[in-house]
Amino acid sequence: MQFQTNKDKILIIDFGSQVTKLIARRIRELGVYSEIITTKKFNKLKDYNNIKGLIFSGGPSSVTATKFETVSKEIFKKKIPILGICYGLQLIAKLLGGKIKPSKKRREFGRAFLFKKKTSLLTKKYLNKRKAVWMSHEDAVVKLPKNFKMVASTKDSKLTIIENTQDKIYGVQFHPEVTHTDSGKQIFKNFLFLICKIKKNWNIISQQKILIEEIKKKVKKDKVICALSGGVDSSVVALLINKAIKKNLICIMVDTGLMRKDEFKYTYKIFKKKYNLNVKLINASNLFLNKLKNIHNPEKKRKIIGKMFIKVFEKESKKYKNLKFLAQGTLYPDIIESKSSTGSKTSKIKSHHNVGGLPKKMNLELVEPLKEFFKDEVRALGKSLGLVKNINFKHPFPGPGLGIRIVGNITPEKVKILQEADYIYINELIKNGLYKKIWQAYAALLPIKTVGVMGDSRTYENICLLRAVTSEDGMTADYFSFPKDFIDNISNKIINNVKGINRVVYDITSKPPSTIELE
Numbered sequence: 001m002q003f004q005t006n007k008d009k010i011l012i013i014d015f016g017s018q019v020t021k022l023i024a025r026r027i028r029e030l031g032v033y034s035e036i037i038t039t040k041k042f043n044k045l046k047d048y049n050n051i052k053g054l055i056f057s058g059g060p061s062s063v064t065a066t067k068f069e070t071v072s073k074e075i076f077k078k079k080i081p082i083l084g085i086c087y088g089l090q091l092i093a094k095l096l097g098g099k100i101k102p103s104k105k106r107r108e109f110g111r112a113f114l115f116k117k118k119t120s121l122l123t124k125k126y127l128n129k130r131k132a133v134w135m136s137h138e139d140a141v142v143k144l145p146k147n148f149k150m151v152a153s154t155k156d157s158k159l160t161i162i163e164n165t166q167d168k169i170y171g172v173q174f175h176p177e178v179t180h181t182d183s184g185k186q187i188f189k190n191f192l193f194l195i196c197k198i199k200k201n202w203n204i205i206s207q208q209k210i211l212i213e214e215i216k217k218k219v220k221k222d223k224v225i226c227a228l229s230g231g232v233d234s235s236v237v238a239l240l241i242n243k244a245i246k247k248n249l250i251c252i253m254v255d256t257g258l259m260r261k262d263e264f265k266y267t268y269k270i271f272k273k274k275y276n277l278n279v280k281l282i283n284a285s286n287l288f289l290n291k292l293k294n295i296h297n298p299e300k301k302r303k304i305i306g307k308m309f310i311k312v313f314e315k316e317s318k319k320y321k322n323l324k325f326l327a328q329g330t331l332y333p334d335i336i337e338s339k340s341s342t343g344s345k346t347s348k349i350k351s352h353h354n355v356g357g358l359p360k361k362m363n364l365e366l367v368e369p370l371k372e373f374f375k376d377e378v379r380a381l382g383k384s385l386g387l388v389k390n391i392n393f394k395h396p397f398p399g400p401g402l403g404i405r406i407v408g409n410i411t412p413e414k415v416k417i418l419q420e421a422d423y424i425y426i427n428e429l430i431k432n433g434l435y436k437k438i439w440q441a442y443a444a445l446l447p448i449k450t451v452g453v454m455g456d457s458r459t460y461e462n463i464c465l466l467r468a469v470t471s472e473d474g475m476t477a478d479y480f481s482f483p484k485d486f487i488d489n490i491s492n493k494i495i496n497n498v499k500g501i502n503r504v505v506y507d508i509t510s511k512p513p514s515t516i517e518l519e
Contacts, residue, residue, distance in 0.1 A: 007201050008052050008271050010034040015044050015059030015069045022177040022475060023055055023085070025374055026188045031200035039069050052357040053081045053196035056088025058175060063087070064093040064102050070095070070398075081196045083167040086136065089162065089171030096169075098143035099121075102138055111135075112154040113178065115440055120163055121194045122170050127152060127259040133160075133174035134181045134424035140173070168195055179472055191371065208240070211369045211381075219325055223248045224367060226265030226327040227309065229259075230267030231397045232387070233370060236378050239385040240369055241327055242277060249327075250320060251277050254312050256305070257285025257415060258401035261423040264385045266328035270388060275328045284312055292403060292410045296447075298519030305400040314363050316390065326364040330371045331378065374473045375391055395426075396516075404519035408447030413460070417500040418445050421464050424493050428486075429468075438480050443494075444518050452502030461502040464494055467470065471514055477511040 005094040013130035014020045014036050027034040061068040073095050084092040090100050114131045141159040160173045176184030192198050228251040230236050241249050271277045291304050317323045382392040406414050422443040429435040444465045471477035491504040
């Protein structure tokens, strides 16, 4: 992260975990400033001023291997409080003389129950008798380093929480940052305020001022072209940049032909009339749909859409003088699924149109003020900027739009069918007071047709898949449990009103193992 550097902070050393950013999120939720740093940069660090605590993240490496991600032992001489999580715990034990062994017996994946062995500042108001925690490890500490004591255990992992109170070094084998761990935030709260003794110094409003200043500093007197889709992310970016440079912002709304029904009309009106932004509409639907013709592979779709976006913006940029920057509403979950944002060995899940789809050579420089934020933080920024509720609390919508909700080949006919089904679904959620209870909901078309019977006639039409999930941050999610009468009603409404669909199914998988979007 690149926020303020002169504040007291917690430094998170990223060893490549998919959920490292959630650690930073939990700390921010507690009102404390934090930064994530790679092991490479951390090992070169010379200035430890303002660092009140260190957190070693989890990661895919094994300290039992010949080569593994590590830090210098010198860090333990700095007398800065340290908390190791999963791999971080094992690394601390390894560097300080403990023993770690891989074992099928000690493998723990998923929920485990933690049992208290002794009292500790780290587990104050957290652990009484037992607590459900989330595990993801094959190695385990089997011998404690000198001056360490056992705090808690699980059935299969004896040394699950360990501590060295003399040097203020702590370790937990589970992941307190994920929502699957009950009350995991209390672990961070205890580490921050009881052990590191850091004071609250971070809030989203202060970040708004910092972001605006950073935009001014980067852009100066040049012009910025902003990709405005009408979703919360791009809308917040547009309002932020408008506050920073005002007349030098040009917002471009590109109709890809893959947007939801009536989305562009509403958004254009709001930004043109209410916020008085310089907004231009470009109809490129034929261009996008022709490029996507007969493309079935989801990664190819994402990359084609990403490249087409940039081509459209580059073409438009030639019409303006002093235009140097392209602004996008990229968020951290987009980056972490496409590549590691910190340079660690985080595995790639899928490309996002505004991350993995960008060509290596661009005529415009990127401005991505939200790339270190989660969705709920962006909504808080939107609220502070006066963004209308209908946009600010809109469900996430992917940059590639319906292109990744039509599995397989995309045709104009399929787009129209899906737009109608999605419109009915979302409006029924709103009408029944369910929309705000759900993180993200959408309709999708599957690449198969099935036989049906309508009016005593045989039909052979599309399957419409409905998805609705609950989540805090989009990194993990669970499906929403609808009342049966709602499922019955929505299925009937879609089939009766959308020609081309004769079957509706509901997706009941969580993330992981699935992702929220189908492609």
